Amino acid sequence: MRQGDDASRLEHAVRQVLARVGAEAATLSWETGQDALPTLAVQISPEGKFSLQRLTLELEAAFHNLGGELKALPVLEAGGYGRAAFQGLLGRARLRLVVLREAAPPPPAKPKPKGDKPGKLAVILDDAGYSEAAVASLATLPPQVAVAVLPNAPASAAVAEALRAQGRELLLHMPMEPEGNGANPGDDALVVGLEPGEVRARLERALAVVGPVAGVNNHMGSRATSDAELMRHFMKALAGRGLYFLDSRTTPASVAASLAREAGIRTLRRDVFLDVVEDEGAVRSALATAASLARSKGQAVAIGHVHPLTLRVLHEELSRLSGVTLVRPSALAH
Incomplete structure (x- = not known):
């Protein structure tokens, strides 16, 4: 199967899970890692009301049904940096999902025109x-x-x-x-x-x-x-x-x-x-x-x-x- 097909399957499965648990407002973006694998980066902010336990179970079931791998990642600074994180692999596409304790930072802004102070x-x-x-x-x-x-x-x-x-x-x-x-x-x-x-x-x-x-x-x-x-x-x-x-x-x-x-x-x-x-x-x-x-x-x-x-x-x-x-x-x- 081609890498693009794996990426499409991965994104479709993740969007379905997010919809089922009530986290549709999550931010999704595609990145390319140093190993050239496309990575779907998902950030879920705390404003959405959903069950973290249900999200975990739904993700595990989705990856199991598609023949992929999913594991929980350690969340640093347990005093508040994040609630949970997961990394998944589906064929030649990867998932990185983080559940935050605060609103995600705004998306990157366009660089200022040359001549402005850095x-x-x-x-x-x-x-x-x-x-x-x-x-x-x-x-x-x-x-x-x-x-x-x-x-x-x-x-x-x-x-x-x-x-x-x-x-x-x-x-x-x-x-x-x-x-x-x-x-x-x-x-x-x-x-x-x-x-x-x-x-x-x-x-x-x-x-x-x-x-x-x-x-x-x-x-x-x-x-x-x-x-x-x-x-x-x-x-x-x-x-x-x-x-x-x-x-x-x-x-x-x-x-x-x-x-x-x-x-x-x-x-x-x-x-x-x-x-x-x-x-x-x-x-x-x-x-x-x-x-x-x-x-x-x-x-x-x-x-x-x-x-x-x-x-x-x-x-x-x-x-x-x-x-x-x-x-x-x-x-x-x-």
Whole structure:
């Protein structure tokens, strides 16, 4: 069977599944991966009311009936980046389906005419601190790429010191409570109900581990950042230290950025997650979206992780972006 026939069968089957579960508003687009296989990229935003369990069962049945393969992909940062993801293979066509927790970014905008100022793009890589081995890979990236270091990982202090030696801007990746019981932000996380003194103490212990940083962003935190009382305590503890706050926006209900501004803290917000799932095509597509937003809005903030796949894509693609100037996140905080 020809590749085009497989692609047509795949898209027809997926559209039927989406219609049956009430997710017709999903965004579908075709991409070509490095292996030349056409990939149907599907993003489902949270506005649609459908059963995730039924979507899973319907997809599994559709691929089984057509003789294809379907597997669940790990969703990164269980505190709120995504709800679920799947990868399927039907003959010579591939599916990548992601169920998001927030509205998908707008489609790529047309580049501005020549002569206009380039858009500013800040890239931050989260979750550093588990291994010193990642430091060498990070050294291959432009110095404007910032890194957020966890305070409660095995090699946090050593990794932070090595990254500072690269001249790289660092953030404290402050652990915060996620929704549900399936994800653990680690020791000394900010959780709902903490007294103000304990919030300050946990922040100060975290800063003591990671060392001098330019800013702070949340690790997980979909429950914590939507709790106004906790965020007021946190911003009061953070104020006056000369640090900016980056709201990773692991939940659309986050009040962290607005309360940071109320406390007089320079603030910025994440626009795009680069690696909701560990998939090369998805990371490249997300980076292109971030660059497009930077061109159309004048600036954009993208967050990824210190995973080998993400680092490799950034190493290959950042120098190829057109109409975009890569900047440190501190340049966009206000």
